[in-house]
Amino acid sequence: MKMSFAGRVLEMSRCHVMGVLNVTPDSFSDGGRFNRQDAALLKARQMVADGAAFIDVGGESTRPGAAKVSIQEELDRVCPVVEVISRELDVIVSVDTSTPEVMSQTAGLGAGLINDVRALQRDGALAAVADAGLPVCIMHIQGEPETMQDRPEYQNVLRDVGEFLTQRVRVAVQAGIDAQNIILDPGFGFGKNLEHNVRLLASLEQLHSLGHPLLVGMSRKSMLGLITGREVDERLSASLAAATISAMKGASIIRAHDVRETVDAVRVATAIKEAV
Ligand code: 7PM
Numbered sequence: 001m002k003m004s005f006a007g008r009v010l011e012m013s014r015c016h017v018m019g020v021l022n023v024t025p026d027s028f029s030d031g032g033r034f035n036r037q038d039a040a041l042l043k044a045r046q047m048v049a050d051g052a053a054f055i056d057v058g059g060e061s062t063r064p065g066a067a068k069v070s071i072q073e074e075l076d077r078v079c080p081v082v083e084v085i086s087r088e089l090d091v092i093v094s095v096d097t098s099t100p101e102v103m104s105q106t107a108g109l110g111a112g113l114i115n116d117v118r119a120l121q122r123d124g125a126l127a128a129v130a131d132a133g134l135p136v137c138i139m140h141i142q143g144e145p146e147t148m149q150d151r152p153e154y155q156n157v158l159r160d161v162g163e164f165l166t167q168r169v170r171v172a173v174q175a176g177i178d179a180q181n182i183i184l185d186p187g188f189g190f191g192k193n194l195e196h197n198v199r200l201l202a203s204l205e206q207l208h209s210l211g212h213p214l215l216v217g218m219s220r221k222s223m224l225g226l227i228t229g230r231e232v233d234e235r236l237s238a239s240l241a242a243a244t245i246s247a248m249k250g251a252s253i254i255r256a257h258d259v260r261e262t263v264d265a266v267r268v269a270t271a272i273k274e275a276v
Contacts, residue, residue: 005112019047058096086110107132142191
């Protein structure tokens with residue numbers, strides 16, 4: 001099953017790497033628009049050289065307690081970066097946003113994928129994606145980013161996540177989004193404790209049966225810190241183990257900070273998987 005991202009076609013039965021590019025002020029010491037565009041392009045260029053198929057551009061921190069970003073501020077951060085990467089590099093630009101205005105504007109600037117950690121639940125988001133005609137990643141989240149990690153609870157995390165995603169697919173298709181353009185993500189760390197995250201990864205194959213390609217993001221996340229006892233800067237090996245397991249279990253896209261290393265891990269997993 002091939003998918004087309006603003007004209008770039010990928011075989012989704014294979015596993016691809018998505019590099020993370022944050023354009024929040026804490027990530028790019030702010031020196032105005034051109035400086036930020038330059039720094040982002042440099043980082044993106046390296047990730048493409050390292051084998052990234054996607055660059056995920058995000059301008060709103062989803063960290064609990066992070067300051068709220070106005071629509072205009074998010075547009076100012078994200079649009080120039082999406083525009084310059086689409087123009088200059090041979091890569092699919094993904095936009096990590098829940099804001100309909102950002103979805104619509106970046107679609108016109110060459111974005112190839114909308115990645116919404118709020119599963120198109122904001123007013124206007126479904127219509128923005130339907131009008132853009134772009135593929136979308138719908139991620140499971142329990143609660144809101146600010147409070148999602150205060151005592152998350154499930155009856156059965158696998159069933160609950162599956163039902164949420166099925167429901168959001170139904171709503172998205174009703175809103176005019178092509179079912180073939182929908183990627184699903186269990187949302188590791190988004191309203192889940194360690195046991196929840198581990199169960200989801202252990203049973204990732206089951207989410208595959210929903211009939212959509214899967215994207216997963218565990219790079220440097222706290223679940224890996226809890227398992228290994230490592231601080232965020234020391235979680236590369238753990239992230240590669242998680243990426244390898246995900247690729248073996250059929251994930252189509254791995255979202256990662258360390259692209260070169262993740263691409264190697266995915267290549268090894270893919271070689272073994274295809275030899276079975
Ligand atoms: C604070 C909390 C900072 C969470 C950063 C994060 C995913 C994503 C993110 C994911 C998809 C991070 C996350 N995670 N999009 N965006 N799937 N589709 O650790 O797992 O990078 S942000």
